[in-house]
Amino acid sequence: MTTTEQPQGSASQTADILDIARGQVLERGIGLDQEQVLSVLRLDDDRLTEILALAHDVRMRWCGPEVEVEGIVSLKTGGCPEDCHFCSQSGLFASPVRSAWIDIPSLVEAAKQTAKTGATEFCIVAAVRGPDKRLLAQVAAGIEAIRNEVDIQIACSLGMLTQEQVDELGAMGVHRYNHNLETARSHFPNVVTTHTWEERWGTLRMVRDAGMEVCCGGILGMGESLEQRAEFAADLAALEPDEVPLNFLNPRPGTPFGDLDVLPASEALKSVAAFRLALPRTILRFAGGREITLGDLGAEQGILGGVNAVIVGNYLTTLGRPAESDLDLLADLSMPIKVLNDTI
Numbered sequence: 001m002t003t004t005e006q007p008q009g010s011a012s013q014t015a016d017i018l019d020i021a022r023g024q025v026l027e028r029g030i031g032l033d034q035e036q037v038l039s040v041l042r043l044d045d046d047r048l049t050e051i052l053a054l055a056h057d058v059r060m061r062w063c064g065p066e067v068e069v070e071g072i073v074s075l076k077t078g079g080c081p082e083d084c085h086f087c088s089q090s091g092l093f094a095s096p097v098r099s100a101w102i103d104i105p106s107l108v109e110a111a112k113q114t115a116k117t118g119a120t121e122f123c124i125v126a127a128v129r130g131p132d133k134r135l136l137a138q139v140a141a142g143i144e145a146i147r148n149e150v151d152i153q154i155a156c157s158l159g160m161l162t163q164e165q166v167d168e169l170g171a172m173g174v175h176r177y178n179h180n181l182e183t184a185r186s187h188f189p190n191v192v193t194t195h196t197w198e199e200r201w202g203t204l205r206m207v208r209d210a211g212m213e214v215c216c217g218g219i220l221g222m223g224e225s226l227e228q229r230a231e232f233a234a235d236l237a238a239l240e241p242d243e244v245p246l247n248f249l250n251p252r253p254g255t256p257f258g259d260l261d262v263l264p265a266s267e268a269l270k271s272v273a274a275f276r277l278a279l280p281r282t283i284l285r286f287a288g289g290r291e292i293t294l295g296d297l298g299a300e301q302g303i304l305g306g307v308n309a310v311i312v313g314n315y316l317t318t319l320g321r322p323a324e325s326d327l328d329l330l331a332d333l334s335m336p337i338k339v340l341n342d343t344i
């Protein structure tokens with residue numbers, strides 16, 4: 001937003017919020033603020049089609065038709081010392097994900113398979129509070145080996161970082177760093193107790209200042225109120241991330257959130273569209289949990305409701321849809337996959 005332009009409508013909520021969004025977001029590219037997002041989240045389900053159509057128009061106007069395809073691999077799975085209540089990779093819960101590492105040849109193979117799908121981004125993920133020397137050495141060796149054989153941009157998701165570690169990753173040529181805020185600041189203590197929202201925010205600022213792209217999103221359906229969901233959208237808008245992965249809680253047995261209900265499909269879709277209206281220019285990605293929340297139709301409705309990036313293949317601890325079904329869908333919808341040359 002330029003300094004002279006202000007969001008409209010906070011003081012005039014008698015006007016229809018979607019009419020306001022049409023002028024403010026679609027025409028002028030100014031994202032909805034927290035109160036405005038809340039108004040969208042409160043709209044009745046019978047307006048869902050209209051909400052999704054507007055989110056789609058906003059995405060086409062400010063991002064274009066291209067869809068970013070990304071692959072993801074877990075370098076180190078499970079055994080994490082943190083207590084994120086949704087996460088089956090925490091070593092503190094009775095969930096079945098055991099600690100395991102993959103070797104460099106497997107990492108390179110995963111990057112090759114990812115590149116074959118047309119993906120431009122390959123994200124190396126580790127279930128840790130933050131990287132230690134051993135992990136960073138593995139990442140450095142992995143990145144070098146991938147660069148020798150595969151033409152793809154590399155992202156990392158290795159938890160909280162020190163400034164020195166940010167600098168090391170920058171020197172390795174990491175293009176984008178993922179670190180999720182997960183939920184609104186006011187809800188975070190109900191989700192994680194072993195570190196704070198502010199610690200995550202600090203890592204994101206350092207990553208941004210170092211010149212890496214910032215990928216930051218979270219999980220919807222973790223018991224947050226609609227007000228807190230709107231707060232989270234505003235938190236993300238303030239960060240101005242290059243990419244926002246949105247997950248829906250897939251309650252994993254053995255985790256503290258294992259008994260929470262799955263978000264109803266209409267609420268999930270409405271939320272994604274509302275986040276698009278708050279973040280008109282970001283790469284908005286469906287991440288985990290979409291199959292259980294939205295079923296097979298989820299990808300299509302999301303892609304036509306504001307989303308412009310997908311992960312192909314398997315997620316970290318649960319099975320996603322096969323790559324081919326997402327890629328076929330994009331072809332059916334005449335949405336081109338973003339090509340690497342355009343992004344360098």
Ligand code: SF4
Nearest residue numbers: 080082084087090127
């Ligand atoms: S979300 Fe990340 S930091 Fe939290 S328990 Fe899972 S792997 Fe660890």
